[in-house]
Amino acid sequence: MLNALVAFLNFVFVPGLAYGAQLALGALGVTLIYGILRFSNFAHGDTMAFGTMVTILATWGLQSLGISGGVLPTALIALPFGILVTALFVLGTDRLVYRFYRKQKAAPTILVIVSLGVMFVMNGLVRFIIGVEEQAFADGGRFLITAGDFKAWTGLKEGLAIRTTQGITVVTAVIVVVALFWFLGKTRTGKSMRAFSDNEDLALLSGINPERVVQVTWIIAAALATIAGVLYGLDKSFKAFTYFQLLLPIFAAAIVGGLGSPLGAIAGGFVIAFSEVTVTYAWKKVVTYLVPADMAPDGLLQLMSTDYKFAVSFAILIIVLLFMPTGLFKGKSV
Amino acid sequence: MKKLLLASTATVLLAGAASAQDVKIGIILGFTGPLESITPSMAASAEIAIKEVNDAGTLLDGAAVTSVRADSTCVDAAAATAAAERLVTSDKVAGIMGADCSGVAGAILQNVARPNGVVMISPSATSPGLSQAEDDGLFFRTAPSDARQGEVMADVLKDKGVTSVALTYTNNDYGKGLADSFQQAFEAAGGTVTISAAHEDGKADYSAEVGALAAAGGDLLVVAGYVDQGGKGVIQGALDSGAFSQFMLPDGMYGESLIAAIGEGLEGSFGTVPGTDSDGAEKMLELAKAAGFDGTSSYVGESYDAAALMLLAMQAAGSAAPADYKGKIEEVANAPGEKIYPGELAKAIELLKAGTDIDYVGATAVELIGPGESAGSFREYTVTEGAFVTDGFR
Numbered sequence: 001m002l003n004a005l006v007a008f009l010n011f012v013f014v015p016g017l018a019y020g021a022q023l024a025l026g027a028l029g030v031t032l033i034y035g036i037l038r039f040s041n042f043a044h045g046d047t048m049a050f051g052t053m054v055t056i057l058a059t060w061g062l063q064s065l066g067i068s069g070g071v072l073p074t075a076l077i078a079l080p081f082g083i084l085v086t087a088l089f090v091l092g093t094d095r096l097v098y099r100f101y102r103k104q105k106a107a108p109t110i111l112v113i114v115s116l117g118v119m120f121v122m123n124g125l126v127r128f129i130i131g132v133e134e135q136a137f138a139d140g141g142r143f144l145i146t147a148g149d150f151k152a153w154t155g156l157k158e159g160l161a162i163r164t165t166q167g168i169t170v171v172t173a174v175i176v177v178v179a180l181f182w183f184l185g186k187t188r189t190g191k192s193m194r195a196f197s198d199n200e201d202l203a204l205l206s207g208i209n210p211e212r213v214v215q216v217t218w219i220i221a222a223a224l225a226t227i228a229g230v231l232y233g234l235d236k237s238f239k240a241f242t243y244f245q246l247l248l249p250i251f252a253a254a255i256v257g258g259l260g261s262p263l264g265a266i267a268g269g270f271v272i273a274f275s276e277v278t279v280t281y282a283w284k285k286v287v288t289y290l291v292p293a294d295m296a297p298d299g300l301l302q303l304m305s306t307d308y309k310f311a312v313s314f315a316i317l318i319i320v321l322l323f324m325p326t327g328l329f330k331g332k333s334v
Numbered sequence: 335m336k337k338l339l340l341a342s343t344a345t346v347l348l349a350g351a352a353s354a355q356d357v358k359i360g361i362i363l364g365f366t367g368p369l370e371s372i373t374p375s376m377a378a379s380a381e382i383a384i385k386e387v388n389d390a391g392t393l394l395d396g397a398a399v400t401s402v403r404a405d406s407t408c409v410d411a412a413a414a415t416a417a418a419e420r421l422v423t424s425d426k427v428a429g430i431m432g433a434d435c436s437g438v439a440g441a442i443l444q445n446v447a448r449p450n451g452v453v454m455i456s457p458s459a460t461s462p463g464l465s466q467a468e469d470d471g472l473f474f475r476t477a478p479s480d481a482r483q484g485e486v487m488a489d490v491l492k493d494k495g496v497t498s499v500a501l502t503y504t505n506n507d508y509g510k511g512l513a514d515s516f517q518q519a520f521e522a523a524g525g526t527v528t529i530s531a532a533h534e535d536g537k538a539d540y541s542a543e544v545g546a547l548a549a550a551g552g553d554l555l556v557v558a559g560y561v562d563q564g565g566k567g568v569i570q571g572a573l574d575s576g577a578f579s580q581f582m583l584p585d586g587m588y589g590e591s592l593i594a595a596i597g598e599g600l601e602g603s604f605g606t607v608p609g610t611d612s613d614g615a616e617k618m619l620e621l622a623k624a625a626g627f628d629g630t631s632s633y634v635g636e637s638y639d640a641a642a643l644m645l646l647a648m649q650a651a652g653s654a655a656p657a658d659y660k661g662k663i664e665e666v667a668n669a670p671g672e673k674i675y676p677g678e679l680a681k682a683i684e685l686l687k688a689g690t691d692i693d694y695v696g697a698t699a700v701e702l703i704g705p706g707e708s709a710g711s712f713r714e715y716t717v718t719e720g721a722f723v724t725d726g727f728r
C-alpha cells in the first residue's frame with residue numbers, strides 16, 4: 001500500500017507538480033497579456049528562452065567571479081538581472097513593434113501574427129547568442145531526498161526522489177503567485193490594470209494612463225516568463241528549441257483555465273501537467289502493489305504511449321473549447 | 335594523383351605485355367552527395383588492393399586489373415542506376431565494388447547487377463532490409479547489417495544472466511531497427527522485454543518516458559539512442575528517480591561525453607560498439623599511410639576488403655566471369671584456411687594457385703554469414719571507474 005503511494009508520488013506526483021508549477025507561471029504571463037493587451041502572445045515561449053539565456057550568461061559571470069549560491073543554484077542570484085534585461089528587451093519590442101499596431105487599433109488576429117514574427121526574431125536571437133546546444137547551468141545540491149536514501153530510511157521497496165530544483169520550483173512559484181495576487185488586488189497600479197482589463201473605455205474615462213498600464217503588464221509578463229523559463233531550465237535543461245515547444249502546453253493551460261483569469265492559468269497549468277503525466281503513465285506497478293498477488297496485471301495499464309504526450313494537451317484544449325469556451329474559471333472566450 | 339597515374343600506366347604497360355586478359359572492377363561510390371567526405375578514402379582503399387594485385391602480377395596468370403570509378407550519389411537511385419549501367423555495358427566490368435548507401439545499393443542490385451549477372455560487394459550498406467533482397471547470389475557486403483548488433487546485444491545479456499529488460503529507443507530508422515532486431519533476438523533467447531518505448535530526441539524532460547519504463551520494470555534498461563540526445567536524458571531521468579541503476583548502451587550511446595555528463599551513475603553499465611581486435615586493422619592503417627590517405631576514415635577497411643575479396647575469389651575460381659567466381663567469395667572469406675591480412679594479397683594468390691584454402695581476415699576480420707554479409711565484429715565494454723573498459727570481442 002505504502003509502496004504504491006510512493007511509486008505514485010515518485011513518478012507522477014512530484015514531476016507533475018514541478019512541471020505544473022512551471023506551466024502555471026508561463027500561463028500566467030500569457031493570460032495577463034491577453035487580459036490587458038487583448039492578444040495571444042505567441043512570443044511568450046521565446047521570451048522565456050530569452051530570459052533564461054540572459055540568466056545563464058549572468059550565472060556564468062557570477063561563477064567565474066567565484067560567487068555561488070551554496071546549496072541553492074547560482075542562477076537564483078542571477079535571476080533579477082535576467083528579469084531586468086528581459087523586461088527592457090520586451091519594453092523595447094513593445095515600443096518598436098506592438099505600439100505601432102496598438103495606435104492603429106489593429107485587430108487581435110493581426111497582433112497575433114505580429115507576435116509570431118516577434119517570436120521568430122527572438123528565437124533566432126537566442127540561438128545566435130547562446131547556440132542551439134544544450135546548456136547546463138544548474139549547480140548546488142542536486143537532491144533534497146535521493147531514491148536510495150529514502151529506501152534506506154523507510155525500508156520500502158520503492159524510492160522517492162525529490163530534486164532540489166523541483167523543491168525550488170514549487171516554493172518560487174508559490175511566492176511569485178502570492179506576490180502577483182497581492183499586487184493585482186491591493187496596489188493602485190494593480191487595480192488600474194484590472195480596471196483596464198475589465199473595461200478599457202471606463203478605465204480611460206477614470207484617468208488611467210493606458211501606456212503605463214501596458215508597460216507594467218509587459219514588465220510583469222517578462223518577469224513571469226524569465227522565472228518560469230529559469231525554473232524549467234534548472235529542473236530540466238536549457239535548449240532554445242524546447243522553449244518553443246513549451247508554447248503549446250502553456251497556451252493549453254491558459255485556455256483551459258480561462259484566458260484572462262490569473263487563477264485559471266494556475267489551475268490550467270496543473271490540469272495540463274497532471275493529465276500529460278497520468279495519461280501516459282503505466283499503472284502496472286502501482287496496481288500490482290494494491291491488488292492481491294494473484295490479480296496482478298500482466299499488461300502495462302498504460303492508456304497511451306508516451307509518444308502522444310503532446311496530443312494530450314491538444315485533446316484537452318479541444319474538449320474545453322467545445323464544451324466550456326470560456327474555460328474553467330470563466331475567462332474571455334477565445 | 336600523378337603518382338597514381340604513373341603507377342597505373344606502368345602496370346597497364348607491364349601487364350599488357352604479359353597477359354591476354356584484362357579485368358575491370360567498377361568502383362561505384364557517392365563521390366557527390368552526403369557521403370562525399372568519406373568516399374575518396376574508400377575508393378583509394380579499394381584501389382590499393384587492386385594495385386597490390388597488379389604489383390604481384392600473378393592474378394589469373396598475369397591479368398591486369400584496372401578500376402573504373404562511378405558516382406552513386408548515395409541518394410539518387412536513378413543516377414546511380416545509370417552510372418552502374420554504364421560500368422556494366424560500356425566498361426564491361428567483371429564486378430562492382432559498391433554501392434555505398436543502402437538505398438542506391440538496392441536499386442543497382444535490382445536494376446543492373448541481377449539483369450546482367452554482375453557481382454556486387456558493398457563496403458558500407460548496413461540496412462537490415464538488404465538481407466532479404468533477392469540477389470541471385472550476386473550481392474555481398476563487408477559491413478555488418480544493423481540487425482547484427484541486436485543479436486550481439488542479446489548474446490551479451492544472455493551471458494550475463496539478464497532475463498528481463500526495459501527497452502527505449504530513439505524514434506528514427508536506426509533506433510527502431512536496432513530495437514526491433516534486439517527484441518526479436520532477446521525474446522528468441524528466452525528473455526523478456528517488459529516495454530519497448532520510443533523517445534523523441536531534443537526534449538528537455540523525459541519524466542513521462544522514465545515513469546512508463548520504471549512501471550514496466552526489468553533488471554536493466556536498454557537505451558538504443560544517441561549519446562548527446564534523448565538517450566542521455568532518459569538515463570539521467572532514470573537515475574534521478576531511482577528507476578534503473580544499470581544500462582545497456584549500444585553503439586549510438588558510446589561516447590566519452592556520456593561519462594562526463596552522467597558521472598558515477600553510469601558505473602557498471604555496459605554495451606557493444608563495432609570494433610575488432612584483429613591485427614588486420616593496424617596493417618590497414620599502415621597501408622593507407624603509405625598510400626597517402628587517412629586510414630581512420632569510415633569504411634576504409636571494408637572497402638579494401640570488398641575489392642580484395644572479389645579479386646581473390648576470381649583467382650580461386652580461375653576466372654573473372656561473375657557466374658564463375660560468385661560462389662567462391664564466401665569460401666575465400668571464411669575459415670578454414672590460412673589467414674590473410676591486408677598487404678598479403680600476393681601471398682594469398684600464390685596459396686590459391688597451389689590449391690591451399692585461405693581464410694581472408696582482412697582489415698575488418700571479415701566472416702560472411704547468411705545471405706553473404708559480414709558477421710561484423712563488436713567490442714563489448716563496461717564502464718569501470720569512469721572509463722570504457724574493453725571486456726572482449728564477439
